[in-house]
Amino acid sequence: MLMGPGRAAADDTSVTAALPLCAKADFEKAVDEAGAALRTLNATNKPLFQDKLRQLKEKHGWSTDQFLKEAAPYVEDDRITVWDEQAADLLDKITAMGQEGSSAKAPDCALLSELRGTMKALVETQTEKWTYLFGKIDAALTAP
Numbered sequence: 001m002l003m004g005p006g007r008a009a010a011d012d013t014s015v016t017a018a019l020p021l022c023a024k025a026d027f028e029k030a031v032d033e034a035g036a037a038l039r040t041l042n043a044t045n046k047p048l049f050q051d052k053l054r055q056l057k058e059k060h061g062w063s064t065d066q067f068l069k070e071a072a073p074y075v076e077d078d079r080i081t082v083w084d085e086q087a088a089d090l091l092d093k094i095t096a097m098g099q100e101g102s103s104a105k106a107p108d109c110a111l112l113s114e115l116r117g118t119m120k121a122l123v124e125t126q127t128e129k130w131t132y133l134f135g136k137i138d139a140a141l142t143a144p
Contacts, residue, residue: 022109027101030112031094034119038126045130052137059141074136083129090122 053074057067097115101108 022107022112024102024104024107026107026112027098027115030116030119031098034094034122037123041123041126041130045134049130049133049137052134052141056137056140074140075133079132080129083125083132086125087122090118090125093118094122
């Protein structure tokens with residue numbers, strides 16, 4: 001018994017089983033898309049941030065050795081460590097779910113949905129980190 005367009009009643013599993021909503025390749029595609037989003041995020045932000053670090057070095061007239069010491073707080077602190085740890089945890093989870101999904105005998109659409117949500121969380125985590133990094137460096141560049 002169908003309950004509206006494309007919806008099977010809870011007791012009619014034959015209809016939903018015949019119409020898979022995802023395929024094994026969807027897992028690989030989802031991981032690839034998240035990887036591409038992260039590469040774009042980093043490719044866009046890293047050169048801009050490095051340029052701002054150079055501007056900070058020039059503003060203060062730091063030597064290279066002094067710069068390495070003085071710039072450390074702009075790239076390493078407790079908040080950045082938390083984001084880095086979250087990213088590492090999310091990457092481990094994504095890898096495990098991607099492998100599980102692509103090696104399963106039948107695609108698990110709930111797992112695919114969870115995988116996509118985890119990848120979204122990873123991109124959001126990295127976006128938050130970049131926003132924070134830029135906020136710190138911009139504040140230092142505009143300070144007297």
